[in-house]
Amino acid sequence: MTNELYTILVEYYTIPLYLIAWLFAVARYKSYFDTPLKFYPVFIMYTFLTELLGYFIQFNEEFQFFSDERYDWHNVIIFNIYSVVTFLFFYYIYWRVLKVQKHKSWVKYGALVGVLAYIISLIFQNPFHTNLYYADLVASIVLLVDISLYFKEKKRETNPYPQKYNLMFWTSLGLAIFHIFFPFIFLMGYKAQYIYVEYHLHDFLMMLIVFMYGTFIIGIIIHKRKAFR
Numbered sequence: 001m002t003n004e005l006y007t008i009l010v011e012y013y014t015i016p017l018y019l020i021a022w023l024f025a026v027a028r029y030k031s032y033f034d035t036p037l038k039f040y041p042v043f044i045m046y047t048f049l050t051e052l053l054g055y056f057i058q059f060n061e062e063f064q065f066f067s068d069e070r071y072d073w074h075n076v077i078i079f080n081i082y083s084v085v086t087f088l089f090f091y092y093i094y095w096r097v098l099k100v101q102k103h104k105s106w107v108k109y110g111a112l113v114g115v116l117a118y119i120i121s122l123i124f125q126n127p128f129h130t131n132l133y134y135a136d137l138v139a140s141i142v143l144l145v146d147i148s149l150y151f152k153e154k155k156r157e158t159n160p161y162p163q164k165y166n167l168m169f170w171t172s173l174g175l176a177i178f179h180i181f182f183p184f185i186f187l188m189g190y191k192a193q194y195i196y197v198e199y200h201l202h203d204f205l206m207m208l209i210v211f212m213y214g215t216f217i218i219g220i221i222i223h224k225r226k227a228f229r
Contacts, residue, residue: 036096161227170219
C-alpha cells in the first residue's frame with residue numbers, strides 16, 4: 001500500500017492534484033454556487049475518480065475489465081466516456097455564460113458536431129481498446145471556438161473588476177492552453193509513436209494537465225463573486 005501511494009504521488013502526480021483542486025473548489029463553493037460553474041466540484045471529483053480508477057484498472061487485477069491477458073490492463077473505455085462528459089459539461093458552461101444569442105446558437109451547433117464526431121468514431125474505432133482521438137480533435141476544436149467566443153465577448157464588455165478575479169477567465173485560460181495541444185499529442189501517441197517517445201510528449205501532456213489545473217486552482221483561490229462572467 002505504501003509503495004502504491006508513493007507511485008501515485010511521484011509518477012501519477014496529477015491524481016493528487018485533482019484532489020487538491022477539488023478541496024479548494026469545495027472550500028470556496030459559496031462564492032460561485034449560483035453561477036454556471038456550480039457543478040465545478042462535481043466535475044473535478046469525477047475527474048479524480050476516473051483517473052484513480054484508470055490507475056487501478058491498469059495495475060490491479062481486481063479492477064480489470066478483461067480476462068484476456070492481451071487487454072487486461074486496458075482502461076481506455078472509462079476515459080472515452082470521460083471525454084464525452086467533459087466536453088458536454090464545458091459546452092454547457094459556455095452556452096450558459098455567453099450572452100450574444102448568435103454565439104449561444106453556435107455553441108449548440110458545435111456541441112452537435114462534437115457528439116456526431118464521437119458517434120462516427122464508434123463505427124471505425126473500438127472504444128474499449130483505443131482512444132477516440134479523431135473525435136477528441138474535433139471536440140477540442142469546438143471547445144476552442146467556444147472559448148474564443150467567450151474572450152471576444154469579454155473584450156467588448158466593461159467590467160470594473162480585473163480579469164484576474166474572474167473564475168471563468170482562469171478556467172478558460174487553462175482549457176485553451178491544454179486543448180491547443182492535447183488532441184495532437186493523442187494522435188502522435190497512436191499514429192507516430194516514435195515522435196511521441198522521442199520528444200517525451202507524455203511528459204509534455206502531464207505538464208499541460210498541471211498547468212490547466214494550476215490555473216483552475218488559482219482562479220478558485222483568488223476569484224471574487226462579482227467579477228464572475
